[in-house]
Amino acid sequence: MRLYGLFIKNCLIAQMEFRGNFMMSLIVESVYLLAKLLYVLVVFRTDLHVDGIPPEGLLLFIGMHTVMTGIYVGVFFTNFMKIPEYIKDGSLDLMLTKPVSLQFMASLRYVDLALPIPDILVGFVMIGIGWHAMDIPLTFLQLAGFGLLLFIGVIITYCLMIIPALLSFWFVQTGSVSEIAHSVWDANNFPMAIYPAWVRRIGTFVIPLFLITNFGPMFLLGQLNWLYGGLALTASLVLFAVVRLLWNQAVKGYSSASS
């Protein structure tokens, strides 16, 4: 944990060195956010109700997705993009020798502090508006449940989005796989109720994509029973164990490309 704190500090120092780039990152992510807000525009202009949830309630879902996108681009994205590079140029060798868990080092070393700012800010504002508009009581239980589901979402995000990077242990060029992963990611922007049942089943039980940002708002709206909450927790733990195993398996096959 202390080491992770040091990583964050180090990244902050590095980013502050190039403040212009920091500002540019902010602007880039804001433009992406703007593109996402177009969906909000459509929702409000058409007064879309999904499963009886009014537009303001849908903000909970869109807001949660935006927050999660912020966390993903801030904490994971840079690292996952770098893993294929480490493998290609052999800099993973050096990491192997360090007295820290290799997976921790390779997948969490960098933290981008600029990219998540607009997403997390606007995301929480949207959640706030939705929370208020849907008359959801602001109790400890609600907050704790929402926080826990957010945390579960982060773990599942880590497990799912690292898969393209893991594939690069076996295949060199995986850029297009992560491109697909990113476009699937945005399917979460809306409540899963808009998708047909078979898509929902795949997204919940096969690739638990909808667990990431659908369960939090569903919990707040009282659509989620404890069974599903428990299922989400178990799924995230199992998934993490599987990714851990996969990682170990992948490293065993690593043949150290160059250097």
Next chain:
Amino acid sequence: MNRRKLYTAVFSMGVQHSMEYRVHFFLGLIGAMFPILVQYFIWTAVYQHSGQDALFSYSYGQIIMYTILAGLVSKLIATQFEHQIADDIKNGGLNKYLIKPISYFGYRLISFFGQKAIYYGITVMLLVGIIWFAASGGVLKVEAVRLVLFAITLWGALLLNFLIAYCICASAFYLHEISYFFVITSLLVNILSGGMFPLEIFGDSVVKALQYTPFPYTIYFPVNVLSGKTEVAAMYQGLLIQCGWIVLFFLLSRFAWHVSMKKYSAVGG
């Protein structure tokens, strides 16, 4: 080597370049499918809920058509050479073009068309399938004149988008760190061109205002020519305006590059 031979060689280089990453290209197509699918489900939910026949002046069939076609067209006209040009300017790769008997503009344009030739073919095949499917479902009335005009405007869109991007590239002479800049401009241009949603969602006044910009003539206009939303008279008028923008941006890009080139100091090489 005469000019024709030279540019044929550049064209075929472009074609070969695009075929270099076949798997990447096809995976890219799959990647482009997902946003279309997500939008399909969103629009389905929107129309089911509202119970109205038309929203933003589009019927359900038309909006799905628009989403699919806009996705395809924006993939087709997407430019990917900005980073190469910026790299050429920054690291001096431009030098070798300056001393060779070939214009950099011509080289980039022909190689861009070469790279897009295969994409164009595949897009046409997909379009034939979509048009056939939509026509048999009664969403689309196939009219020969619209098909011809669509094919023409699609080439126009390709050329116009190239010119817009080429103009934007001239800023690489003045800015040092440019990759972020291209991300922003390409996304903004895509939104304003109607690549994500039909422009009508922004409201009538915005649609009207955008008619005075070149952006709708890259995606929004060709798609609506095909889908039958644009009136016949407006089609020819639009085609003329598209040509006007192409000429204007051609002159603008020549001018911008001519001015910027004076600043070029040919570092490295």
